[in-house]
Amino acid sequence: MLRMMTFSILILVGGMGSPAALAEANPLPSWNPTLAKQQIIQFVQQTTAQDSPQFVPVAERIAVFDNDGTLWAEQPAYFQLLYAVDQVKALAELHPEWKTQAPFASILKGDIEGVKQSGMEGVMKLVMATHANMTTEQFSRSVERWITTARHPGTGKLYTQMVYQPMLELLNYLRRHEYKTYIVSGGGSEFMRVWVPQVYGIPAEQIIGSTIKTEYKLREGEPEIVRLPEIDFIDDKEGKPVNIHKIIGRRPVIAFGNSDGDLAMLQWTKAGTGPRMSLLLHHTDAEREWAYDKDSSIGHLEKALQLADKEQWIVVDMKQDWNQVYPR
Amino acid sequence: MLRMMTFSILILVGGMGSPAALAEANPLPSWNPTLAKQQIIQFVQQTTAQDSPQFVPVAERIAVFDNDGTLWAEQPAYFQLLYAVDQVKALAELHPEWKTQAPFASILKGDIEGVKQSGMEGVMKLVMATHANMTTEQFSRSVERWITTARHPGTGKLYTQMVYQPMLELLNYLRRHEYKTYIVSGGGSEFMRVWVPQVYGIPAEQIIGSTIKTEYKLREGEPEIVRLPEIDFIDDKEGKPVNIHKIIGRRPVIAFGNSDGDLAMLQWTKAGTGPRMSLLLHHTDAEREWAYDKDSSIGHLEKALQLADKEQWIVVDMKQDWNQVYPR
Numbered sequence: 001m002l003r004m005m006t007f008s009i010l011i012l013v014g015g016m017g018s019p020a021a022l023a024e025a026n027p028l029p030s031w032n033p034t035l036a037k038q039q040i041i042q043f044v045q046q047t048t049a050q051d052s053p054q055f056v057p058v059a060e061r062i063a064v065f066d067n068d069g070t071l072w073a074e075q076p077a078y079f080q081l082l083y084a085v086d087q088v089k090a091l092a093e094l095h096p097e098w099k100t101q102a103p104f105a106s107i108l109k110g111d112i113e114g115v116k117q118s119g120m121e122g123v124m125k126l127v128m129a130t131h132a133n134m135t136t137e138q139f140s141r142s143v144e145r146w147i148t149t150a151r152h153p154g155t156g157k158l159y160t161q162m163v164y165q166p167m168l169e170l171l172n173y174l175r176r177h178e179y180k181t182y183i184v185s186g187g188g189s190e191f192m193r194v195w196v197p198q199v200y201g202i203p204a205e206q207i208i209g210s211t212i213k214t215e216y217k218l219r220e221g222e223p224e225i226v227r228l229p230e231i232d233f234i235d236d237k238e239g240k241p242v243n244i245h246k247i248i249g250r251r252p253v254i255a256f257g258n259s260d261g262d263l264a265m266l267q268w269t270k271a272g273t274g275p276r277m278s279l280l281l282h283h284t285d286a287e288r289e290w291a292y293d294k295d296s297s298i299g300h301l302e303k304a305l306q307l308a309d310k311e312q313w314i315v316v317d318m319k320q321d322w323n324q325v326y327p328r
Numbered sequence: 329m330l331r332m333m334t335f336s337i338l339i340l341v342g343g344m345g346s347p348a349a350l351a352e353a354n355p356l357p358s359w360n361p362t363l364a365k366q367q368i369i370q371f372v373q374q375t376t377a378q379d380s381p382q383f384v385p386v387a388e389r390i391a392v393f394d395n396d397g398t399l400w401a402e403q404p405a406y407f408q409l410l411y412a413v414d415q416v417k418a419l420a421e422l423h424p425e426w427k428t429q430a431p432f433a434s435i436l437k438g439d440i441e442g443v444k445q446s447g448m449e450g451v452m453k454l455v456m457a458t459h460a461n462m463t464t465e466q467f468s469r470s471v472e473r474w475i476t477t478a479r480h481p482g483t484g485k486l487y488t489q490m491v492y493q494p495m496l497e498l499l500n501y502l503r504r505h506e507y508k509t510y511i512v513s514g515g516g517s518e519f520m521r522v523w524v525p526q527v528y529g530i531p532a533e534q535i536i537g538s539t540i541k542t543e544y545k546l547r548e549g550e551p552e553i554v555r556l557p558e559i560d561f562i563d564d565k566e567g568k569p570v571n572i573h574k575i576i577g578r579r580p581v582i583a584f585g586n587s588d589g590d591l592a593m594l595q596w597t598k599a600g601t602g603p604r605m606s607l608l609l610h611h612t613d614a615e616r617e618w619a620y621d622k623d624s625s626i627g628h629l630e631k632a633l634q635l636a637d638k639e640q641w642i643v644v645d646m647k648q649d650w651n652q653v654y655p656r
Contacts, residue, residue, distance in 0.1 A: 059531055136573060180533075193577050203387060204577030205508075211574055216566040216592055223592070223599050225573050232574075238544040245464060245553050246539055246560075247575055249521050249532030264544055264551070271551050 027173040030166040030324040036279075036316045040170070043277045047253065048177040054275045056253055058178045063254035064244060064265065065171070067185035067192065067209075069299040070258045070281055071200060072163040073152075075290045077112055077298055079159050080187050081123065083146050085115065087130035095129075104129070116297060124231070132212055132229035136190060139227055143194040157326070160199050165327045170256075171200055179254065182206045184244055186236035186261055190227075208247055210235045236261045241268035252276075258283065263304040266313055278313040280304055285319040355501040358494040358652040364607075364644045368498070371605045375581065376505040382603045384581055386506045391582035392572060392593065393499070395513035395520065395537075397627040398586045398609055399528060400491040401480075403618040405440055405626060407487050408515050409451065411474050413443065415458035423457075432457070444625060452559070460540055460557035464518060467555055471522040485654070488527050493655045498584075499528055507582065510534045512572055514564035514589055518555075536575050538563045564589045569596035580604075586611065591632040594641055606641040608632055613647040 031037040046054040047061070068074040077085075088098065088107045098104030103122035106114030115122060131139065152159060171181050181202055183192060189209035196202050211232040214225050235243050241264050244252065255262070255269035258281040266278035282305065283292050294302035308315050318325070359365040374382040375389070396402040405413075416426065416435045426432030431450035434442030443450060459467065480487060499509050509530055511520060517537035524530050539560040542553050563571050569592050572580065583590070583597035586609040594606035610633065611620050622630035636643050646653070 062533075189574065189577065205390075205575070207577060214570050214573065216569045216596065223569070223596050225569065225596075241544045241551070241553065242542050245542065246517065247533070249517065249535060268544065268551050268553075 024176075027176075028166065028169045030169055030322055032321055032323050034321050036314055036321045039314050040277070040279075043254075043275065044174065044177050044179075047275050056275060060250065060253060061174075061177070061179040062182065062248060062250055062252040063174050063179045064182045064184045064248075064252045064256070064269070065167070066257040066259070066262045066265070067183050067187050067196075069283065070164075070256055070262075071167050071171075071183070072159070073289060074299050075292070075296075076154065077116060078187065079152075079162075080191050081115070081126070082153075082159075083143065083150070083191070084126045084130040085112070086146060086150060087142070088126065091130070101125075127212075128229040131188065131191075132227045134227055136214065136225045136227060139190055140194050143191055147195045160195055162326055163199055164322075165324045166322045167256075168200065168327065171202070174254070175201070180206065182208060182248065182252075184235065184240050184265060185209045186234065188212075189235075208235060208243055238264045240265035244268070255279070256281070257304070259299045259301045260304050261300075263307065266304065267307075267311065270311055270313065278311070279316055280308055280313050281316045282318060284317050285322075285325065287319075288325045289318060291319075352504075355504075356494065356497045358497055358650055360649055360651050362649050364642055364649045367642050368605070368607075371582075371603065372502065372505050372507075375603050384603065388578065388581060389502075389505070389507040390510065390576060390578055390580040391502050391507045392510045392512045392576075392580045392584070392597070393495070394585040394587070394590045394593070395511050395515055395524075397611065398492075398584055398590075399495050399499075399511070400487070401617060402627050403620070403624075404482065405444060406515065407480075407490075408519050409443070409454070410481075410487075411471065411478070411519070412454045412458045413440070414474060414478060415470070416454065419458070429453075455540070456557040459516065459519075460555045462555055464542065464553045464555060467518055468522050471519055475523045488523055490654055491527055492650075493652045494650045495584075496528065496655065499530070502582070503529070508534065510536060510576065510580075512563065512568050512593060513537045514562065516540075517563075536563060536571055566592045568593035572596070583607070584609070585632070587627040587629045588632050589628075591635065594632065595635075595639065598639055598641065606639065607644055608636055608641050609644045610646060612645050613650075613653065615647075616653045617646060619647075 027041065028037055046052045047056040049055060065071055068078050085107050088104055092098055092108055099108060103115045103118035103126055106118065147159060150159065151157060152162060155162065174181055183196060183202055183206065185192065187209050189207055189211055192207050192209055193204045196207055197204060213228040213230045213232045215228055216223065216225055233239065233243065240262065244265065251272040252269045253275065254277045255266050256279045257266055266280065270276045270278040283290055285291060292299065293305060294300065355369065356365055374380045375384040377383060393399055396406050413435050416432055420426055420436055427436060431443045431446035431454055434446065475487060478487065479485060480490060483490065502509055511524060511530055511534065513520065515537050517535055517539055520535050520537055521532045524535055525532060541556045541558045541560045543556055544551065544553050561567065561571065568590065572593065579600040580597045581603065582605045583594050584607045585594055594608065598604045598606040611618055613619060620627060621633060
């Protein structure tokens with residue numbers, strides 16, 4: 001009832017010249033008028049118009065987005081890894097042993113490829129050395145300092161300026177149609193919660209990511225939550241639908257990813273009954289961003305791209321479908 | 329902007345005779361006009377009035393509720409345990425070995441005390457035998473059959489009729505003031521998600537509980553999520569603030585519990601900066617419900633009650649503060 005009133009007010013006050021009406025006239029201005037854009041708009045209209053046979057009730061309108069490579073860039077390495085690298089450099093004086101230990105030695109020599117080649121084991125060591133053994137508040141402050149000052153080695157931009165303008169528009173468009181937008185990312189929940197709410201308009205409780213174990217304890221009578229050097233859950237691959245089911249408790253209507261790490265999430269979403277839309281962003285634009293898929297370890301995309309056609313996922317071609325990449 | 333418009337419309341259309349205005353005139357009719365009710369109403373007014381020094385922005389208005397013993401009854405045993413007991417009885421023919429194995433043998437002899445005495449180990453065996461090795465959909469259907477037909481051994485009511493009317497009113501009152509209401513319970517997330525949305529008006533994604541591990545896999549090309557016989561997380565005691573931090577990502581403004589299992593959650597909530605309210609329901613009404621605290625293994629309440637005064641938690645006395653227990 002409340003919702004319906006709100007809706008009619010919007011129509012009343014929102015004449016053709018209002019921002020709301022303008023936004024609806026061309027809801028995705030950074031998207032070229034190609035098939036992908038048409039399919040997205042058609043899907044949203046069909047699932048949100050009261051009289052549509054494809055209508056989805058508001059409570060069921062869940063849209064999940066991968067983060068790295070889907071909402072913001074991820075080259076030459078996941079940005080959270082670059083945060084860890086910067087932390088290692090800052091902490092190196094306290095850890096003389098790092099000069100000879102992988103992956104720390106590679107970092108101190110400025111050899112990012114060496115870090116990537118140290119594999120999962122190396123990355124875990126790096127994460128534990130830089131993300132654990134502190135309170136959640138100390139960690140958040142550290143991320144905040146970094147995200148507001150550090151600059152990308154290639155573009156010189158703040159990392160939060162390397163989010164994708166077309167995706168910001170899509171998030172807003174979906175929310176105007178009462179879709180609840182979630183992030184479901186392999187990145188860390190607590191890393192994302194520092195900056196995601198302001199940058200994407202997605203609140204803390206709609207950010208799902210990988211987690212390390214934490215411990216609740218009292219220190220001088222004051223309760224605190226401490227981050228432990230132990231993995232709790234890796235929110236990647238099959239972990240994505242598992243976590244969606246565990247935390248959201250319903251199957252999404254829309255899922256958007258860009259790599260094989262998103263394959264299971266796209267598959268799980270699309271296999272639901274009723275209207276479902278799964279989308280895959282293909283990085284094809286070496287000029288404005290990066291062009292990569294099956295030969296990249298970061299954002300590796302191979303199986304998902306092969307399956308896309310058969311599974312009826314929409315493949316968004318960055319070069320062809322977007323007229324703008326980063327916000328101006 | 330949208331919210332403000334909605335609000336003014338409510339005032340416009342909501343003259344003194346409307347349901348909304350009546351609800352606000354006496355928002356908690358099943359609560360006696362005692363101190364607890366006054367403190368609750370005062371806190372909600374002070375945290376939601378725009379011009380109040382205690383004002384809390386809508387995005388921060390998180391209220392968390394324990395379930396067993398806080399929103400519905402929990403005697404003579406947690407209702408989810410009674411579900412497991414009923415499942416064991418139904419499956420007994422397929423498991424002749426249960427006749428001599430604890431805790432199954434106790435169940436088959438109708439000895440609930442024996443089940444409770446089998447301790448955590450017994451309960452875990454019971455949970456694994458009745459809650460795992462099936463898809464999430466099979467489990468949900470099983471819970472649905474039970475919750476819509478099974479009756480409480482003492483009252484003869486459906487279990488969903490043994491929710492507390494004063495708490496239903498409080499949930500609604502908080503939501504009208506744009507508090508987001510969550511459940512944070514030791515009970516199973518998937519058990520609760522079957523019936524909680526309809527009964528309490530709390531959506532699936534705001535239900536946090538204990539979980540067992542699950543596995544995503546393809547069966548004949550169709551993805552499914554299978555429940556494994558392995559504990560993932562026990563959402564009790566220190567696990568409650570840990571899970572609140574992990575899943576909601578912010579500290580609640582209001583927390584409501586009834587046992588020592590809620591102590592850490594009440595403490596974590598109240599220790600936040602700005603206005604916070606922690607409440608403890610004390611089961612004091614042997615006539616209309618049950619009277620129990622430190623001598624009960626179910627809903628054991630001892631340390632939290634001792635701490636309540638010092639920590640400035642509001643203790644709700646069921647017998648004194650509620651004029652009605654179950655919905656009529």
